Amino acid sequence: MTLRFGTDGIRGVANRELTPELVTALGRAAVRVLGRDRPLVVGRDTRRSGPMLEAALVAGACAEGANVVLAGVVPTPAVAHLARTRDAPAAVVSASHNTYVDNGVKLFAAGGRKIPLDLERQVERELVQLATVTPDPGPSGTGVGVASELKGGVEEYATHLVSTIEGRRLDGIHVVVDCANGAAFRAAPRVLRELGARVDVLHAAPDGTNINSGCGSTHPAELQRTVVDLGAHVGLAFDGDADRVIAVDEHGALVDGDQIMLIAALDLKERNQLRGDAVVATVMSNLGLRRALAREGIELVEVPVGDRHVSDELERRSLSLGGEQSGHVIFADVATTGDGILTGVMLLDVLHGTGQPLSRLAGVMERFPQVLRNVEVVDRGRLDGDGKFWAVARDAQGELGDDGRILVRPSGTEPLVRVMVEAPTEQQAEAIAERLAMAVTDACGAVTEIDAADR
Numbered sequence: 001m002t003l004r005f006g007t008d009g010i011r012g013v014a015n016r017e018l019t020p021e022l023v024t025a026l027g028r029a030a031v032r033v034l035g036r037d038r039p040l041v042v043g044r045d046t047r048r049s050g051p052m053l054e055a056a057l058v059a060g061a062c063a064e065g066a067n068v069v070l071a072g073v074v075p076t077p078a079v080a081h082l083a084r085t086r087d088a089p090a091a092v093v094s095a096s097h098n099t100y101v102d103n104g105v106k107l108f109a110a111g112g113r114k115i116p117l118d119l120e121r122q123v124e125r126e127l128v129q130l131a132t133v134t135p136d137p138g139p140s141g142t143g144v145g146v147a148s149e150l151k152g153g154v155e156e157y158a159t160h161l162v163s164t165i166e167g168r169r170l171d172g173i174h175v176v177v178d179c180a181n182g183a184a185f186r187a188a189p190r191v192l193r194e195l196g197a198r199v200d201v202l203h204a205a206p207d208g209t210n211i212n213s214g215c216g217s218t219h220p221a222e223l224q225r226t227v228v229d230l231g232a233h234v235g236l237a238f239d240g241d242a243d244r245v246i247a248v249d250e251h252g253a254l255v256d257g258d259q260i261m262l263i264a265a266l267d268l269k270e271r272n273q274l275r276g277d278a279v280v281a282t283v284m285s286n287l288g289l290r291r292a293l294a295r296e297g298i299e300l301v302e303v304p305v306g307d308r309h310v311s312d313e314l315e316r317r318s319l320s321l322g323g324e325q326s327g328h329v330i331f332a333d334v335a336t337t338g339d340g341i342l343t344g345v346m347l348l349d350v351l352h353g354t355g356q357p358l359s360r361l362a363g364v365m366e367r368f369p370q371v372l373r374n375v376e377v378v379d380r381g382r383l384d385g386d387g388k389f390w391a392v393a394r395d396a397q398g399e400l401g402d403d404g405r406i407l408v409r410p411s412g413t414e415p416l417v418r419v420m421v422e423a424p425t426e427q428q429a430e431a432i433a434e435r436l437a438m439a440v441t442d443a444c445g446a447v448t449e450i451d452a453a454d455r
Contacts, residue, residue: 005120011095011104014049018103020056022127023093027060028135029126030091030107033119036066036145038088038110043071043079043153045094045183045241048208049103053093057105062145063138071153073206075183075242076106077339078157082150084112084336094183097218097239100209112336113315114308154187161191161342164334165349171196173348174232176248178223179204180216182240188341197348200230212239217246217327217340224252234351234358236344243307244327245340247347249358257327258289259362260347264329265298265321266364267350273320273333274298280313280322282306283407287422292365305409307338368404369426371433373419378445380410380417386443393439396421396432404429408436417444 010026012018031040040061044050050073058068069088071079076092083090089110095102107123109115115123129135138144175197179185185204192199202223203215212218220237227235227248235248247255261279268274278299281289285300293300301317303309307330310322314332323329328338335342351358383389396406404423411418417440423429 005124009092009104009106011098011102013101014047014053014103018053018105020052023053023056023105024060024063025127025130026105026123027057027091028064028130028138029060029123030089031061031064031066032126033122034089034107034109034115036064038086039067039069041069041071041079041082041086041088041090041150043074043076043082043090043092043183045076045092046073046181046185046206046208046211047095047100047103047240049100050093050208053103053105057091057093058147062147064145065139065143066145068145068147069150070147071150073183073186074153074157075187075339075341077243077335077337077342078153078183078187080108080112080337080339081157081160081335082112082153083108083110085156087111092241094241096241096243097212097216100211100213108337113311114337116312117308154190158187158191158194161187161345162194164331164342165195165345168349168353169196170345170348170352173234173352174198174200174230175344175348176200176202176223176227176230176232176235177344178202178215178217178220178235178237179242180212180238180240181206181210182212182216182238182242184238184242184341188236188238188242188344191341191345192348195345195348200226200232202226216240217244220246220248220254224248224254228252234348236340236347238340239327242340243338244324244329245343246327247344247358249362251359253359253362255358255362257323257325257329258286258367259365260327260343261321261323261329262289262292262365263350263361264331264343264346265293266296267353268321269296269298275318275320278317278319280310280317280319282310282324283409284420285325286365286370287368287405288366311337368422368424369429371421371426371429373433373437375417375419375437375440375444376447377415377417377440378447380415380444382444383408383410383417383440389439389443393436396436399432406432406436408440415447
């Protein structure tokens with residue numbers, strides 16, 4: 001049992017790292033921690049390995065005496081919504097934006113929020129116990145759990161999304177959606193059409209292997225071309241499980257999660273619905289977002305990378321909006337997790353209500369060039385105590401002053417140190433990032449061909 005929870009559940013190569021045996025044990029462990037008072041809601045995306053791993057997860061849950069409700073192929077936020085309305089725990093078999101060979105499992109506590117870190121650690125301990133000790137026999141007879149199909153899950157979720165803009169419509173908006181051959185392929189076009197938008201659809205024919213393949217939020221080039229070719233107002237690109245979205249303006253330019261959050265924040269503030277006049281974002285959000293929010297008197301609350309941190313801070317401070325640059329945006333008044341389709345609806349609602357093109361709305365934020373480096377090292381733990389490296393980092397920040405920033409953070413799971421630099425120009429950001437990457441290598445040790453082969 002070598003897999004552990006990352007920032008968004010457990011992931012690995014399906015049937016090699018993420019085996020049916022492991023997922024069966026995970027189903028048992030999840031029920032032991034989350035309980036069996038309410039049926040476990042289970043959904044999945046369109047990957048070839050999805051039915052296999054779903055069956056394994058269900059077997060484990062039923063072996064621990066839990067009943068299971070199968071939602072089928074639905075977006076991750078649809079499963080969270082079903083868990084909220086039923087006050088039930090839930091699980092999603094998905095690897096989000098990864099390629100089809102990977103898969104994963106995300107767990108939600110009763111009520112639809114991702115399980116907190118302490119419960120993750122409990123699940124991990126139960127997994128180790130199941131792997132190393134012969135488990136006690138589970139219940140028998142009528143104590144064994146049963147699985148049943150949930151009919152109408154997509155329809156229930158779609159009805160919820162339509163209701164979120166309180167009777168307003170999207171008539172006259174022409175949108176192109178890229179469903180990434182993933183879980184959004186039915187729900188996204190349905191919701192937008194019900195709201196009156198004219199919808200053209202790309203990549204909505206999943207075959208088990210084409211999820212995220214040259215399409216979706218990680219590969220939006222075709223969507224950019226299509227929006228321009230069709231003269232559409234906007235494009236929306238989802239990832240494989242539809243918990244995030246990237247937009248495209250009428251000129252084919254990308255509009256990322258930071259820009260979408262700014263547009264939403266300004267709209268909510270104008271309607272007196274931005275609680276606390278604050279937005280939660282991660283340390284990776286662009287400096288341009290910080291400056292644009294500050295101009296409008298809106299506080300940016302910064303948290304570590306990971307949507308759980310965003311969600312936790314929204315709940316702790318009772319705020320209404322937060323998210324990540326990747327397009328994982330949480331509208332906390334109507335959802336418990338990031339929802340790409342909901343975010344798209346909210347964005348189109350602003351376009352329709354203001355009559356402004358997306359390029360103008362997004363142009364309120366000046367994006368600073370941002371350069372990222374993933375530096376592979378021998379020992380990332382050496383970085384904290386290396387005075388020479390931090391002297392280089394201080395000099396770099398001094399060079400940027402208030403017109404840029406640097407962020408250096410060791411990976412929690414890989415032999416990497418991540419370096420991010422924002423600067424007024426791409427050239428300056430590239431130069432400083434390269435300087436810092438070399439200093440990281442000096443501090444933590446360069447990876448040789450032998451080291452790489454050992455891994």
